Amino acid sequence: MFQHLLLFFQTADIGTDEVTQESESLFSIIANSGTMGIIIVAILLFLAVIATVIFFERYATIKQAGRIDENFINNIRANVSSGNIAGAKALCQSTDSPVARMVEKGLQRIGKPLRDIDAAIENVGNLEIFRLEKNLSTLASIAGAAPMIGFFGTVTGMIAAFQKMATEKNVAPDQLAEGIYQALITTAGGLFIGIIAFVGYNVLVSSVEKVVYKMERTTVDFMDLLQEPTV
Numbered sequence: 468m469f470q471h472l473l474l475f476f477q478t479a480d481i482g483t484d485e486v487t488q489e490s491e492s493l494f495s496i497i498a499n500s501g502t503m504g505i506i507i508v509a510i511l512l513f514l515a516v517i518a519t520v521i522f523f524e525r526y527a528t529i530k531q532a533g534r535i536d537e538n539f540i541n542n543i544r545a546n547v548s549s550g551n552i553a554g555a556k557a558l559c560q561s562t563d564s565p566v567a568r569m570v571e572k573g574l575q576r577i578g579k580p581l582r583d584i585d586a587a588i589e590n591v592g593n594l595e596i597f598r599l600e601k602n603l604s605t606l607a608s609i610a611g612a613a614p615m616i617g618f619f620g621t622v623t624g625m626i627a628a629f630q631k632m633a634t635e636k637n638v639a640p641d642q643l644a645e646g647i648y649q650a651l652i653t654t655a656g657g658l659f660i661g662i663i664a665f666v667g668y669n670v671l672v673s674s675v676e677k678v679v680y681k682m683e684r685t686t687v688d689f690m691d692l693l694q695e696p697t698v
Contacts, residue, residue: 503627504652507620511613511656518609518660521602522667529599529674532565535681540688543570547692552577565595565678566685573689581693588686595682599675603668610664617657624650 539562546555552574559571572591576584624647 503623504620507616507623507653508656510616511653511660514609514613514616515660515663518606518664518667521606522664522671525599525602525606525671526674529671529678531563532595532599533674533678533681535564535566535685536562539566540570540685540692543689544692547574565592565599566682568595569682569686570689573686573693577693581690584693585686585690588689592682592686596675596679599678603671603675606664606668606671610661610668613661613664614657617653617655617661620653620657621650624653 539558542558543555546552546558556571556574559567559574569588569591573584573588576587
């Protein structure tokens, strides 16, 4: 039994050493990629952090905006039908969602022509969509810029490698490693960050479209409510 335990711990130590060596080799590759390579990798890491922060912040905001109580419009209809406009407004003010703010604006315009009410609701809706799409353009820019920055590192790395070959005689492979490291690391990093940012951007755009659909559906229900005959 003790022999099995000893073998287990030895295997665990070997696995830990392998992970440590892989981490050290990655850092050593980045360190050996030269000054330009280190700068480009630092820029890519900075873009990765920004993209991550934007994605999770926007995802939480959009998800919260899409949470709409199915009984919300029914409660609004009950209050409006009974003439309790103040109660309907209070319900909207207590609900933190784009739909509630749109309906509240419509309630404030009750008594005016339906076209004016619809225009007021549409204006609020446009503002809410603008808020939901905040920083999405930045995420899209990162998705496009990261691969190009990576390719820039590739070009500068290959230039450095060929310059080394042209200016020195009997160039050894290890003398070309710096430029080649820079080319490979920056290309891989730029593509990876660009792909992740692109996927994240499309996920957020899809989520915004779902919220917009709910906003439009609620707007139609509210306008139909205003046109219902009073009993």
